[in-house]
Amino acid sequence: MKARFATPEIQMDSIVDGDGVRSVIWFQGCDHKCFNCQNPETWDFDDGVEMDTEEMKKKIRELEYQQGVTFSGGDPLYQVEALIDLAKCVHECNMDVWVYTGFTYEELIKLGKKDKKYLDVLKEIDILVDGPFVNSLKSFAVKFRGSSNQRIINVPESLKKNKVILEEKFN
Ligand code: SF4
Numbered sequence: 518m519k520a521r522f523a524t525p526e527i528q529m530d531s532i533v534d535g536d537g538v539r540s541v542i543w544f545q546g547c548d549h550k551c552f553n554c555q556n557p558e559t560w561d562f563d564d565g566v567e568m569d570t571e572e573m574k575k576k577i578r579e580l581e582y583q584q585g586v587t588f589s590g591g592d593p594l595y596q597v598e599a600l601i602d603l604a605k606c607v608h609e610c611n612m613d614v615w616v617y618t619g620f621t622y623e624e625l626i627k628l629g630k631k632d633k634k635y636l637d638v639l640k641e642i643d644i645l646v647d648g649p650f651v652n653s654l655k656s657f658a659v660k661f662r663g664s665s666n667q668r669i670i671n672v673p674e675s676l677k678k679n680k681v682i683l684e685e686k687f688n
Contacts, residue, residue, distance in 0.1 A: 518570050520599030521545040523559045523591055525566050527576050529583065535615035535644065535661055536686070537584030542573065542603065544590035549619030551650040555663070559591035570599050574606040585613035585643070594618045594625065597634045604641035615644045622647045622670050622681050644684055645670045660687050 523543035534541045545565030547554075559565070577586060586607045593600045593616055604614045618625070622645060629636035639645070646661060647668055654664035661669060674682040 518599055518602060519567055520570050520573070520596050521562065521565045521567050522573070523556075523565045525568055525572075527573075527580065527586075529580065531587070533661070534587040534589060534617075535585065535646075536613075538582065539585050539587050539615070540577075540580050540583045541587045541589055542577075542593075544588060544593040544596055544600075546595050547590055547592040547619060548595065549592060549649050551619065551652070553652040553655075554650055556591070562595070565591075570602045573603055577603065577606050578610060580610070580612070583612060585615060587615040587617065589617040592617075592619050594620050594635075594638070597638050601634065601638050601641055604638070608641065613643045614641060615646065616642045617646045619649045620647065622668070622672075622675065639672055639676060642672045645672050 523545045528541040531539050531541050543559065545559055546562035547560045550560065588600060607614050625635050625639060647670055648666050651664045651666050654666050656665045659665050669684045669687040671682045671684040
């Protein structure tokens, strides 16, 4: 399927976009429009590059020595089907999946009650860093996040217990 990415490249060997050494895939498009967002060039849904997810999956399968893949943007949750497709591929390659989103976990659960794909995508996410960037809560003290309202959520545990479970390692 087609999806829009900020760049066709996968950024490898990042140590700032989640746990361990990771690769990052940047989705294009975001409607949250957080004040002082670091990546406003990724907001426009018509910008970036259109690519088939099959092509991106080929690049994922070629990754070596990476703990996992982080999906960022933009907001990957605006292209849910493509995110499901790619996240499944990451798991098939025995890597873990982190996703950064401007939606909160609770908003995604609510969306999932109307449209199952939002629940399906959560099932393919190991760690969700959720919520918009709030400039007044900007903090360098919170690991892997821009502002202190954002949470690092253990998604499998949260789905199992039906409430938000923070990932102990980082909160
Ligand atoms: S959700 Fe992320 S990409 Fe979107 S406006 Fe907020 S900080 Fe920027």
